[in-house]
Amino acid sequence: MTDRLEVRKTYKLFIGGAFPRSESGRTFPVTAPDGTLLAHVARASRKDVRDAVRAARGAQESWAGRTPYNRGQILYRIAEVLEGRASQLTAELEAVGVPAADARADVAAAIDGAVYWAGFADKLDMLVGGVNPVSGSFLNLSNAVPMGVCALACPDDGGVRGVLGSVCPAIMAGNSVVAVAGGPAALVTSTLGEVVATSDVPAGVVNLLTGDHAQLLPWLADHDDVDQIDLSGAPEALVGDLRARTAENLKRASLTRGAEDLRTALAFCEIRTVWHPARI
Amino acid sequence: MTTVSRDLRGLVLDGVALDTPLRVQAVDALALEERAARLVSRSVKKASKVAGLELSVRCVDLTTLEGMDTPGKVRAMCARALRPDPEDPSLHPVAAVCVYGSLVAEARHALGDGPVKVASVAGAFPSGQSHLHERLEEIRRAVEDGAHEVDIVINRGALLSGRLDVVHDEIAAATAAVGDAHLKTILETGELGSYEMIRLASMIAMAAGSDVIKTSTGKLPVSATPPTALCMAEAIRDFGEQTGRVVGLKLAGGVRTAKQALGYLALVAETLGTDWLTPDRFRFGASTLLNDLVLQLRFQRTGRYPRPGDLPVD
Numbered sequence: 001m002t003d004r005l006e007v008r009k010t011y012k013l014f015i016g017g018a019f020p021r022s023e024s025g026r027t028f029p030v031t032a033p034d035g036t037l038l039a040h041v042a043r044a045s046r047k048d049v050r051d052a053v054r055a056a057r058g059a060q061e062s063w064a065g066r067t068p069y070n071r072g073q074i075l076y077r078i079a080e081v082l083e084g085r086a087s088q089l090t091a092e093l094e095a096v097g098v099p100a101a102d103a104r105a106d107v108a109a110a111i112d113g114a115v116y117w118a119g120f121a122d123k124l125d126m127l128v129g130g131v132n133p134v135s136g137s138f139l140n141l142s143n144a145v146p147m148g149v150c151a152l153a154c155p156d157d158g159g160v161r162g163v164l165g166s167v168c169p170a171i172m173a174g175n176s177v178v179a180v181a182g183g184p185a186a187l188v189t190s191t192l193g194e195v196v197a198t199s200d201v202p203a204g205v206v207n208l209l210t211g212d213h214a215q216l217l218p219w220l221a222d223h224d225d226v227d228q229i230d231l232s233g234a235p236e237a238l239v240g241d242l243r244a245r246t247a248e249n250l251k252r253a254s255l256t257r258g259a260e261d262l263r264t265a266l267a268f269c270e271i272r273t274v275w276h277p278a279r280i
Numbered sequence: 281m282t283t284v285s286r287d288l289r290g291l292v293l294d295g296v297a298l299d300t301p302l303r304v305q306a307v308d309a310l311a312l313e314e315r316a317a318r319l320v321s322r323s324v325k326k327a328s329k330v331a332g333l334e335l336s337v338r339c340v341d342l343t344t345l346e347g348m349d350t351p352g353k354v355r356a357m358c359a360r361a362l363r364p365d366p367e368d369p370s371l372h373p374v375a376a377v378c379v380y381g382s383l384v385a386e387a388r389h390a391l392g393d394g395p396v397k398v399a400s401v402a403g404a405f406p407s408g409q410s411h412l413h414e415r416l417e418e419i420r421r422a423v424e425d426g427a428h429e430v431d432i433v434i435n436r437g438a439l440l441s442g443r444l445d446v447v448h449d450e451i452a453a454a455t456a457a458v459g460d461a462h463l464k465t466i467l468e469t470g471e472l473g474s475y476e477m478i479r480l481a482s483m484i485a486m487a488a489g490s491d492v493i494k495t496s497t498g499k500l501p502v503s504a505t506p507p508t509a510l511c512m513a514e515a516i517r518d519f520g521e522q523t524g525r526v527v528g529l530k531l532a533g534g535v536r537t538a539k540q541a542l543g544y545l546a547l548v549a550e551t552l553g554t555d556w557l558t559p560d561r562f563r564f565g566a567s568t569l570l571n572d573l574v575l576q577l578r579f580q581r582t583g584r585y586p587r588p589g590d591l592p593v594d
Contacts, residue, residue, distance in 0.1 A: 050585060053585065057588070057589075219585070222583070222584040222585065223584065223585040224584060224585060224586050224587035224590070225585060225586070225587040225588065225589070248584075249584070
């Protein structure tokens with residue numbers, strides 16, 4: 001069977017739990033460092049952004065309604081499935097020129113990050129919320145509520161961790177996400193759709209678009225139904241314009257850069273405080 | 281009042297309301313569905329799209345027909361009818377609001393003598409299964425309360441059991457009962473079973489004096505679809521050719537997106553001509569459609585995707 005035809009994978013988008021090609025039909029080539037063509041990856045368009053935001057909006061409320069413990073379980077499941085896909089993701093990174101040791105380290109860090117945020121899920125409220133001491137006969141409670149739909153600009157050269165480093169904390173807090181990555185990260189971004197799809201993450205909570213930041217991010221920054229945009233991986237030249245656009249519709253613009261700490265968790269939620277009359 | 285006969289060329293209706301006998305022919309279902317699918321999938325862009333969206337807004341019968349309707353909900357709906365987009369005062373009001381008979385007075389009070397008409401369903405909506413004198417009384421009452429338009433349902437029981445004269449005469453009686461108000465006759469196409477039956481029901485309703493024929497009550501899972509809309513539009517066209525009378529078309533139920541609305545506009549324009557693209561002759565009976573039209577117009581105006589949650593639910 002040496003003359004068997006190889007079945008090549010079509011690298012597609014991940015929107016609403018499905019793997020569509022771009023609505024526009026466009027693709028872009030991803031090549032090895034020596035110029036060999038690796039794949040034509042779907043190039044998301046404005047209408048894919050629109051569809052992804054619609055899917056994310058539809059999924060967000062029930063996702064936020066799950067218990068933090070359950071969201072943590074699902075994040076842990078992502079780590080489990082990632083472990084099984086580690087060699088494939090490593091190979092896809094190596095193919096675009098990432099040194100083997102760096103590729104392995106990136107995938108391992110992404111898995112560890114998923115576990116970190118899995119553990120964070122049911123501790124968030126304890127860390128940032130609680131009962132506030134107030135001078136008056138009121139019970140005053142603060143807790144973390146998700147922002148809603150988050151757009152995530154993931155770095156083109158960030159590998160697996162560049163994508164999951166912002167996806168995991170965002171969904172940990174109960175948001176649904178539309179993540180955009182292009183360039184060398186396109187192959188693993190597309191494959192991560194398969195990881196998420198098999199990890200009990202409800203359809204629409206995570207949407208992954210491969211394509212051009214300059215084309216897609218302005219639509220996301222302008223979109224009134226996107227509550228936050230994380231600019232961690234946005235090209236430097238775009239950031240000023242994107243921030244101006246987010247100011248237009250009072251969207252939160254964050255810069256988490258995939259850090260695993262409380263500040264990142266806080267970037268993806270807001271604190272809601274309620275006052276209850278203390279008399280019962 | 282109506283005689284029905286059958287010859288080799290089809291079914292012939294001959295009623296007192298008609299100057300000439302009316303022929304109902306067989307319908308080629310496959311061709312009808314193909315043609316309808318092609319017409320509604322036409323791509324409408326840029327300025328034509330904006331014009332189509334604005335026209336669709338003007339053709340909406342903003343409808344609430346729920347058991348839980350309250351005077352407050354009707355007042356809120358009337359406010360939306362007068363100003364569909366709070367952010368855009370230049371957007372024209374919708375054609376009418378459509379409510380149950382008990383809320384006609386409330387709607388009329390909220391709308392006054394402004395540009396938005398009040399339509400009421402009557403005649404034992406949605407089933408039509410009550411005694412004729414009760415149905416006629418309901419129609420008269422709606423008109424007394426100030427309804428400009430009355431939407432009645434046909435007697436499907438009589439139609440499906442072949443008593444075409446009963447169907448015709450009941451609609452004719454309703455035509456008399458509405459007086460100067462407009463009569464829209466609901467065929468409830470989802471219960472009729474075939475395109476021939478839809479065409480036959482259309483012809484009977486038009487022959488009996490309906491001002492508008494309407495697809496559905498919106499209470500069935502299957503409501504307005506492109507083939508039924510095309511079937512009824514062709515009946516209106518043929519009826520007009522045979523009798524010289526102009527009858528309007530109202531599509532109700534199942535039209536939820538701006539894209540569907542634009543498709544139906546193309547279908548109507550191609551079948552009946554652009555003369556029918558006015559609120560006097562063409563309507564969408566809908567509740568959620570208006571939100572999508574407003575959102576699409578906002579996108580066309582600002583170039584930014586709007587937030588659906590900014591608009592009222594329902």
